[in-house]
Each structure stands twice: as structure tokens, then as C-alpha cells.
Amino acid sequence: MHQDARGHAVALSNPAALDAYERALYALQTYRGDPLAPLDEAIGLDAGFAASYATKALILATFFERRFMRDALAALDQGRDALARGTQREQALAAAARRIAEGAWHEGARMLDRILAEHPRDIVALQAAHLMDFYRGDALNLRNRVSRVLPSWSASVPGYAYVLGMHAFGFEECNQYPEAERAGRRAVALSEDDAWAVHAVAHVMEMQGRIEEGIDWYRETRHVWAGGDNGFAFHNAWHVALFHMDRAEYVPALEIFDARLAGGGEMALVRVDATALLWRLRLEGVDVSARFGAVADGWERALEDESGFYAFNDFHAAMAFAAAGRREALTRLRLALARATSRAGSNAEMTLAVGLGVCEAAIDFCEERFAAAAEKLAGVRDVANRFGGSHAQRDLLTLTLIEAARRAGLPRLARHYAAERLVHKPASAWGRRLVERIDAPQARRAA
Ligand SMILES: [Fe+2]
Missing domain, CATH: 1.25.40.10 (Tetratricopeptide repeat domain)
Known part of the structure; x- marks a missing residue:
């Protein structure tokens, strides 16, 4: 039996397909180029190459959008015969991809970990699980x-x-x-x-x-x-x-x-960063309304298909809609969030624990109910890892909380949270700027 570059047995008959497969893994590891094209090439060279289908499904699934989950399931269906003849590891990768694509994100990550217990050099299982850890906070x-x-x-x-x-x-x-x-x-x-x-x-x-x-x-x-x-x-x-x-x-x-960021509106990952940057600029008093309109357009195009899929994305959609004054889109998003809480899968708990509260806080903030926004954010900020993202991304919750408290006329509360920043980032100017703004109440409405 053939082996991949890390020594795993792979079920295939044409060794040329293995070269294409390794090129796909290199693209995956470096984020350079398209990892899917060489996988399709590998499948074209050897339709029985089970690992290619499982890897394709895991890559698609970890793009983390509902439409790509469907593509992941299609890749598994496409490779059904090959996977039936694949190694136990290849079948386990496919099974994990299926559970992730079906929305069982915690279970999928555990399945990938069981593969790693047997095959600690399985870079596909490791990287897919790492991304799942990120998405699950x-x-x-x-x-x-x-x-x-x-x-x-x-x-x-x-x-x-x-x-x-x-x-x-x-x-x-x-x-x-x-x-x-x-x-x-x-x-x-x-x-x-x-x-x-x-x-x-x-x-x-x-x-x-x-x-x-x-x-x-x-x-x-x-x-x-x-x-x-x-x-x-x-x-x-x-x-x-x-x-x-x-x-x-x-x-x-x-x-x-x-x-x-502006041109990446068709990918949720890019829309998230675009929204988060504009929201920070808005908090700082920079006029980004036209740009927010364009980002909200991107979220609206995806609203029908993607809302209620992942609470972290929904929160960013809510910010964009609220900032751009898209009331109808907000109504549709709220309905999708409500449906998400009763759907099977990991996102229901994420939405209940964090998503609903932060989405409503973003809307409160833009509609100038600042005390309500601060209250909601203070309630979920410390468990917000449960809806995924990094500390740096979730810092936006704290920045919004500080600004909401300041605008609500709650300077002690605003200073309380700003103090974290001063202690953790002593050389950072942002924290000092926040405190100066809190201490200059007559200037706050002009910001
Ligand atoms: Fe990052």
C-alpha cells in the first residue's frame, strides 16, 4: 500500500495522484493557493483515492458556511465508493467531516481527536480540529x-x-x-x-x-x-x-x-473582519457609513442561506445591519436566530449562550439604548468564548461595552472595563484614549 509524506497508508492505485494530494496539503498548511483544485486533480487521476474526498470535505467544512457544508456532504457522496474501500483512518476522517457538516461541531472535533490518538501525524485531522477549536472558542x-x-x-x-x-x-x-x-x-x-x-x-x-x-x-x-x-x-x-x-x-x-476587506464580501470570514474593523472605527467616531452600507449588502445577500448557521457570524451581520439601519434585515436575522435556538447541532447552544445577547446589544447600541447595550454586553462578555473567535476579535465586545457605558452616562462602569486594558496593554495608546474620553463627558456626544 502507498504512504503519504507523513507515513500514513493511503488507498490509491495511481501514485501520481499522491503528488497532487501533497500539493493540496501544502496549500492547506500555508493558506497559499487553492487546496481544492489539486484535490480534484488527485481525484481525476485516481477516482479511488479515498483520502482526497475526506480531505476535500474537511477543507470545505472548515470554511464554515452553510453552503460549504452542503459542498462537503456532496464531496463525501461523490467519494462514497472510494471511501468504502479506504483505510480505517480515511473512513474516520470522512465520518468526522460528515458530523461537522451536519452541525455536530463538538462531536466532529472529538472524532478528529480520536484519529489523532491513532495517527498523531495526521495533519489533515490536526488542522481541521484546530480550526474547529477556533470556531468553537x-x-x-x-x-x-x-x-x-x-x-x-x-x-x-x-x-x-x-x-x-x-x-x-x-x-x-x-x-x-x-x-x-x-x-x-x-x-x-x-x-x-x-x-x-x-x-x-x-x-x-x-x-x-x-x-x-x-x-x-x-x-x-x-x-x-x-x-x-x-x-x-x-x-x-x-x-x-x-x-x-x-x-x-x-x-x-x-x-x-x-x-x-471591502472586496471580500462573498466570504463570511472576510465579512466578519470587514464588519469588526468598521465597527471599531465607528466607535472611534470615524464616519464609515458608506462602507458599512456595502458590507451590510454582503450580509444581506447571504442572509437567506447563512443566517442562523453560526452565532459568531450572525453577531457581525447584526452589527452591519444595525449600523447601516437595515431594519428589515434585522427582523429577518432575529427570526433566523430564534429558529437557530431550537435546531439540532452545536450552534443552538452558542446562539442561546452568547449570540442572542450580543446581537440585541449591537442593535441597542445603534438605536442609542446605551444602558441596555452595556447591560447585555456585561452579561455575556465573560462567556463569549463559547461562540468562538479569538481574544482579539472578542475585544470588540469590551470596546463596545466601554463606549456604551460612557454614552449611557455610566463613567465608573466604563472606567472599570477600560482599566483591564491599561493593565494588560500598558504601552497601548487606545486604553489611555478611552479613559480620556470617559473623563471628558462634555466631549462625548461630539465623538
Ligand atoms: Fe487573528
Whole structure:
């Protein structure tokens, strides 16, 4: 039987298909190019190559939109005969992909972990599970799942750097910043093409308020993350914009929005970042109404199909609709959220625990019910990891809470939450700016 580059038996008859498969995994690991095209090529070369179908399904599923879940199920149907003759590992990958595509996200992640127990070098299972940990806000497993397989890896195994890059992000989400930075820098040094590791180190700098270093880091590593074929470049660019936001440099932040985020309206992941950046700019008093209108258009186009699929996305749609004054879209979104709470699958609990509250808070904020917005955000902020995303992304909840409290005439409450930032990010200008604004009540309405 043939083996892949990490030593797993693979069911196939044409070895040329394996080359295409490994190219797909490289694209997956580096976020460079389209990983699906070489998988289709592999299937074209050998229709019996079971791993290609399972991998395709997992990649589609971890794009994390309802439409791609349907595509993932179609890939599994397409490969039914091949998978029936596949190895136990290949069948297990397919089974995990199916459960994720059906909405059982926690169960799917556990199934991937069982594969890793048997095959700790299964990079497809590891990366898919890592992304599922991110979407599910499972910080411990972002770190520990990688820790569990790390003893089976070394620099001599192809793809080791990307495992370190995942470990770096896991450490960061567990607030272990020195460990995160060490692993991330090592990954970048080993691979020179690990955009996920670059991102992990940038997260450390973001969380520690090392703004100058963050901008320098992204400048030094542009060759790793910024290329036109890099599917993750939009998100790294978003982090660069956040660093500029900290320094109140709104023009470069808007330039990044226009260059990297405005045109990505057909992908939910890009719409999330576009919305989050505009919302931060809006909180800072920058007029972004026209841009918000365009982003709200993107959410509206996806509303019928995607609303109620993932609470984290729904929250960003709610912000865009509320900021753009789309009342009808908000009504439809609210109905979708209500339906989501009674549907089978992991998102119902996410919506109940976090999604409903933060969506209503965003609407309250835009309709100037600031005390109500602050109340709702204070209620869910500390459990908001349960609807996914990173600390840096969920920081938007705290920024909104502070501004809502300030505008509600609750300066003590606003200062209370701003204090976290001053302590955790002592070199950051954003925290000081927030406190100055809270302490200048006569200026607050002009902002
Ligand atoms: Fe990030």
C-alpha cells in the first residue's frame, strides 16, 4: 500500500495522484493557493483515492458556511465508493467531516481527536480540529490538542513548522505569551511560509499592546503572509489595521479595509473582519457609513442561506445591519436566530449562550439604548468564548461595552472595563484614549 509524506497508508492505485494530494496539503498548511483544485486533480487521476474526498470535505467544512457544508456532504457522496474501500483512518476522517457538516461541531472535533490518538501525524485531522477549536472558542484544545501530538513530530517530518504554528496560536489563546512567541518565531524561521505562525506572534503583540513591534513584525514578514495567493492575507491585514487603530491612525486602517476587506464580501470570514474593523472605527467616531452600507449588502445577500448557521457570524451581520439601519434585515436575522435556538447541532447552544445577547446589544447600541447595550454586553462578555473567535476579535465586545457605558452616562462602569486594558496593554495608546474620553463627558456626544 502507498504512504503519504507523513507515513500514513493511503488507498490509491495511481501514485501520481499522491503528488497532487501533497500539493493540496501544502496549500492547506500555508493558506497559499487553492487546496481544492489539486484535490480534484488527485481525484481525476485516481477516482479511488479515498483520502482526497475526506480531505476535500474537511477543507470545505472548515470554511464554515452553510453552503460549504452542503459542498462537503456532496464531496463525501461523490467519494462514497472510494471511501468504502479506504483505510480505517480515511473512513474516520470522512465520518468526522460528515458530523461537522451536519452541525455536530463538538462531536466532529472529538472524532478528529480520536484519529489523532491513532495517527498523531495526521495533519489533515490536526488542522481541521484546530480550526474547529477556533470556531468553537475552545482555547484549551487550541493548545492541548497540538501538545498531545507534538511528541510524534520533529523537524524531520514534513510539515513540522505548521504544527508549531498551531501550537503558537494555542499558547496565545491560553494567554501563555512567551511560549506562543517562541513557538511562532521558530515556525516562521523553519518554514518561511507559515502565515498562521506569523499571525500567532502578531496576536501576542496585540494582546500585550506591543503596537510598534506588531507593525514592524508584519512589515518584516510580508513575504510570508501578504501575497496575492494567500487566502489568509485578509485576516493578517486586519491585524495590521488593528495596530494602526491603536495609534489612532485611521487613514491606514481605512486603506487596509479598502484594499483587503471591502472586496471580500462573498466570504463570511472576510465579512466578519470587514464588519469588526468598521465597527471599531465607528466607535472611534470615524464616519464609515458608506462602507458599512456595502458590507451590510454582503450580509444581506447571504442572509437567506447563512443566517442562523453560526452565532459568531450572525453577531457581525447584526452589527452591519444595525449600523447601516437595515431594519428589515434585522427582523429577518432575529427570526433566523430564534429558529437557530431550537435546531439540532452545536450552534443552538452558542446562539442561546452568547449570540442572542450580543446581537440585541449591537442593535441597542445603534438605536442609542446605551444602558441596555452595556447591560447585555456585561452579561455575556465573560462567556463569549463559547461562540468562538479569538481574544482579539472578542475585544470588540469590551470596546463596545466601554463606549456604551460612557454614552449611557455610566463613567465608573466604563472606567472599570477600560482599566483591564491599561493593565494588560500598558504601552497601548487606545486604553489611555478611552479613559480620556470617559473623563471628558462634555466631549462625548461630539465623538
Ligand atoms: Fe487573528
